Amino acid sequence: MKKYLLLSLMVGMLGCQPKYTSTTTGDKNSELDVRNLEYQYLSTKGKLIFNSKGKETKLAVDTRIEKDKQMWMSMRVAKIEGLRVLATKDSVFALLKMEKEAYALSYDDVELLLGTRIDYDLLQSIFTGDLPSTFEESRVKMGEEDFILTRKDKGLESIASVNRTSQKLEKVAVLLKKEKKVATIDYDTFQPVVNGADQSAPFHSLVKVGVGNQDKVMPETTVELNFSKIEVEPEAQKMPFKIPSKYKLRGKEAFKIK
Secondary structure: OOHHHHHHHHHHHOOOOOOOOOOOOOOOOOOOOOOOOOEEEEEEEEEEEEEEEOEEEEEEEEEEEEEEOEEEEEEEEOOOOEEEEEEEEEEEEEEOOOEEEEEEEEHHHHHHHHOOOOOOOHHHHHHHOOOHHHOOEEEEEEEEEEEEEEEOOOOOEEEEEEEOOOOEEEEEEEOOOOOEEEEEEEEEEEEEOOOOOOEEEEEEEEEEEEEEOOEEEEEEEEEEEEEEEEEEEEEOOOOOOOOOOEEEEOHHHHHHOO
């Protein structure tokens, strides 16, 4: 079940006036004006496929998000909840129900686990398709079809592609140059959001972690997300998370990180 915790961390690995814009028609824009999703509270329902070392696992996943503050995830196999996660701006907490274990991790711990950099903004972005705030100060280059945003910081390079027609985020890549590790997220199948006032979001995303670059990844692990519903909620949702006294509290040492 520990692999589900790693899975959630990956799935969970990303000031506009949003409105729905077609991704296939319309004129190409010459100025960047990203159409992020406008919401305070959001919920999603979907399925994911986790593949590592040739072994495939299929799960159902529900999420609840309070924008830029916290997100809650529940993952199930055959209608049985095996993993519950609560992610905040600085920590990730998880309950592995079958093992009766609880985990408390920092994002530095998560980086060691996954071999690539991730923070709350990137985790949230996987479920919303929003441009992570780390790209607010980045170099922008206009290509034929996309705006390419690049940001470099202490051996880390982050690259984002925003479609010139839709102004929607379509890809994020995070590269650790020294370790030659890369994580990419591709977004597609943009559809209307329930209660979203004509806004759209990606109903399909693909996460890859491996070696290579932003254009070609030799994946060690992949996560494919297919959403059946993305809904803007009118009020805060419950995010039940309590560590039972009989659970053993663990940290990164449980994953034999050196």
